[in-house]
Amino acid sequence: MPSIDIAGVTKRYGTDTALEGLDLTVERGEIYGFLGPNGAGKSTTINLVLDFIRPTSGEVRVFDLDAQANALAIRKRTGILPEGVEPYDRLTGRQHVAFAIESKGADDDPDDLIERVGLSADAADKKAGGYSKGMTQRLMLATALVGEPDLLILDEPSTGLDPNGARRMREIIREENDRGATVFFSSHVLGQVEAVCDRIGILRDGHLIAEDTIDGLRDAMPDQTRLRVTLDRVPDDSTAALEAVESIDGVSSVTPEGRTLVVACTDRAKTTVLHTIEEYDVTVEDFTTDESSLEDLFVAYTSDATPAEVAQ
Template identity: 40%
Template sequence: MKADLPVIELEGVAKRYGAVEAVRDASFDLPQGACVALVGHNGAGKTTLMKLMLGLIRPSAGRLRVLGEDPAAGAAQARRRLGWLPESVTFNPALTGQEVLRFFARLKGEPAAAADALLERVGLIEAARRRIGGYSKGMRQRLGVAQALLGSPRAVLLDEPTTGLDPEVRQGLYDMLTELAGGGTTVLLSSHALEELEGRVERVVIMDHGRVVADGSLAELRRLARLPVRLRLALVGDAWPDWLRPDFAPHRLGNGLVELSCPPEAKMALLRQAAADPHVADLDLEPPTLDELYVHFLRSRDGVAP
């Protein structure tokens, strides 16, 4: 596969189960080293799309290429270059974490040392010889992440990878994914925890009822959505700045704090006025969150006024 070709390519991909269209006309590319989030409600088609990329199911229509090949053709060499973490991770509870990961390492032609190194990397080395039946949900999830990373995969597909993880472990996982993407591995992760994706991924693909309804970086999605920007001011005294227009809907929060919202095109002028006003002691700018963008694009698709 040439380095300049996308690692994953979809063109008009669809998957039907009888009258149900799980995926409809999905088209996008994932380049080498991209870290992309696939988001959507339950039943939006995220898991189906990942299974199509893995070759576990065949598309009903469209063209799909992973690492330059048809994933449904079943090429063993191509599959060894993929990592996969399903949403529900299950392992034999009678085996130890080390036994399970070494087993998967053998399947991928990797040495036992590679499995042990990954156990260390995901923080399970101290529990490596314990039976999985005694693992917590978070520990099983970390073991699943470790098996997905075996064999230095060219692309890693992770379905709800942070389920059951505490904040410190989630931080470590995202740091690991950033490192992988920096080394050239394409990372595609599905998550419902939209707030934790901000600043973690470079691009977001939003799905709804099997369709891709938005695709871009957070900055690009914000430009498309044109949602209001929130500004929070800390005022000195009770003076009310005369430049606070009523259409910005300013309101007091108490303790000298005032919150308002403005359209994106008014943001810079408003910031200049606030910075020049001696009655403004501090300010915080809050752009639309990914949760708000997600709701906006779903409502826009359904013809509901944002």
């Protein structure tokens, strides 16, 4: 039985279509990463799952229950970390967690949850109105974990977290999953997604344009590669050089790292990339090709060309 089953869902806001005919299934026990550029429809999808908004057409089922008819029962079994949520200024962190425990009728110890997310006992005694973004995010994660939810929905969970916080988040996602929870999370931090997800869905303009494991996404774009080109020096007009490489057909991104250019491109574009760089009066000292990262794949999948065109 899937934890989330979205079938043929369209969501319109007036004449704007946020989602169109979306089919998406998250199996029980999996960690599903939900990616997409700004405005692709990720938050809309999450809001439909939680019945905060309703579809224009189509059906959303969670735990095999209709999301509209069973919203409260579903939310009781779900831990939610919404995007950009503000805590109540006047409650302390501990009071927030205690309130969440009471609301869910759970019996967690607030201090255990506070410690687990890496919030200090001192911070937990302070009013949440003064919390930094990272502390707020940790607090909200603690409330999402209340009652050992069957499903965790995390919207941009890394927002505001420093590297330690991001690592803790990954560990908690894995621990929750080991306990049996299904995790559905949206993120722009692709390293985070790459590190923990079993499966990834990429949404673009309200359509799911790719859904697979990272290896599967790679296999679907066998021609996609990551080229590292080391030059004898940084070109004098490095901006023009970067723009020239970026505009080559088959190149989806270029990142300078000192004298090295990291270029996500198709195999066929490699030679043109090397020739183009050399036109800027520099010598290519070395180049290597590597497996594409999730970031490369994401850019390739969400760039203007369709995935099929990119893969060709």
